[in-house]
Amino acid sequence: xxxxxxxxxxxxxxxxxxxxxxxxxxxxxxxxxxxxxxxxxxxxxxxxxxxxxxxxxxxxxxxxxxxxxxxxxxxxxxxxxxxxxxxxxxxxxxxxxxxxxxxxxxxxxxxxxxxxxxxxxxxxxxxxxxxxxxxxxxxxxxxxxxxxxxxxxxxxxxx
Amino acid sequence: xxxxxxxxxxxxxxxxxxxxxxxxxxxxxxxxxxxxxxxxxxxxxxxxxxxxxxxxxxxxxxxxxxxxxxxxxxxxxxxxxxxxxxxxxxxxxxxxxxxxxxxxxxxxxxxxxxxxxxxxxxxxxxxxxxxxxxxxxxxxxxxxxxxxxxxxxxxxxxxxxxxxxxxxxxxxxxxxxxxxxxx
Numbered sequence: 001x002x003x004x005x006x007x008x009x010x011x012x013x014x015x016x017x018x019x020x021x022x023x024x025x026x027x028x029x030x031x032x033x034x035x036x037x038x039x040x041x042x043x044x045x046x047x048x049x050x051x052x053x054x055x056x057x058x059x060x061x062x063x064x065x066x067x068x069x070x071x072x073x074x075x076x077x078x079x080x081x082x083x084x085x086x087x088x089x090x091x092x093x094x095x096x097x098x099x100x101x102x103x104x105x106x107x108x109x110x111x112x113x114x115x116x117x118x119x120x121x122x123x124x125x126x127x128x129x130x131x132x133x134x135x136x137x138x139x140x141x142x143x144x145x146x147x148x149x150x151x152x153x154x155x156x157x158x159x
Numbered sequence: 160x161x162x163x164x165x166x167x168x169x170x171x172x173x174x175x176x177x178x179x180x181x182x183x184x185x186x187x188x189x190x191x192x193x194x195x196x197x198x199x200x201x202x203x204x205x206x207x208x209x210x211x212x213x214x215x216x217x218x219x220x221x222x223x224x225x226x227x228x229x230x231x232x233x234x235x236x237x238x239x240x241x242x243x244x245x246x247x248x249x250x251x252x253x254x255x256x257x258x259x260x261x262x263x264x265x266x267x268x269x270x271x272x273x274x275x276x277x278x279x280x281x282x283x284x285x286x287x288x289x290x291x292x293x294x295x296x297x298x299x300x301x302x303x304x305x306x307x308x309x310x311x312x313x314x315x316x317x318x319x320x321x322x323x324x325x326x327x328x329x330x331x332x333x334x335x336x337x338x339x340x341x342x
Contacts (some may be wrong), residue, residue, distance in 0.1 A: 006161045019226075023283065026211070031294075031295040031296070031300045031301075032209045032295075032297060032299065033207075033211075033294055033297060033299055034207035034211055034297065034299070035208065035211055035297075036208065036212075036297075036299070036300055036303070038212060039208075039211045039212045039215045039216075042214055042215045042216060042219060042220055043219070046219045046220075046223065048214075049223050053223070054292060057199065068331070070323075070326065071321065073322065073323075077315060077316075077319045080312070080315055081312075084308065084312060089272065090247070094218075096305070096309065096312075098292075098293055098305050101294040105294060115320040117293060117294040117295035117296075117300070117301070118294055119169045119305075120293060120294070120300055120301065120304045120305060121303075121310075123308075124300065124304065127311070127315060130318065131242075131318065133322075134318050134319070135320040137322050137325075137326055138322055138325055139223060139224050139226070141325060141326055141329040141330070142224070142329070144282050145329045146279055
């Protein structure tokens, strides 16, 4: 996939930071206000898809290679399952038990400001990472698959 | 109430344009307009969580996915419809219309929450005890990540597995290796 004109490139290089920040905001404040891991993850992916549309797939692959995105996907999934399993080892031991809130915050009375809701904000971050990597990967693989096919066709016809 | 009718008429017009237009890209943009209207309706119904998810998934996800995956020589749809398919789709639409009237008659009035109809619904205890049990002031987060976290785990597993499968099938390296083997 090729890039677009200079105007689109300039504007998108300004806007991508704002979109990225808005996605992080939506993910981090998912337990306080509207939003959450799924919506914020798609917004995070949208900032890189904007770069993919404006600058072309080679530029994006240099900055955010597929192997790194695959690792982020696996890290997100691993963190979510690890949070789910961590409830088994603390306290009464139930799967998906919100042990940070029920044991630390309410029983001992310790106020943890940013993760005051226990495992919910941490799970939001893990899901945000997972969804961002997943949406970015599916759009990137589909776009490069199509453009490769387009590039292959004239070569075969010349031969 | 008027704003919902205005938005519904807007969404129906956009959906009709999306069906009737020949240019695939403008059809996709019209579907994005339908999703935008739906997200505005959710916003007026005071469901900002669903409004954000709707506008992100339908408008950003769908349009950008199709724009990125579309190939440029496929953007125009050619060919008309024959008589048989028109008859079949008219019959299907009529059957769904009749069934939909029966279903919508049994629904509660527009805008009334469903948990007021059932006295001992689970959602009432979620709303009453959600903040005390989970500490999350957003009730939607406390439901999807604490009370119904199994659902979210299943969704995340489905997403993870399907993306891994799609990446493995569509990746670059094995196809280049196959071409070298053929040569």
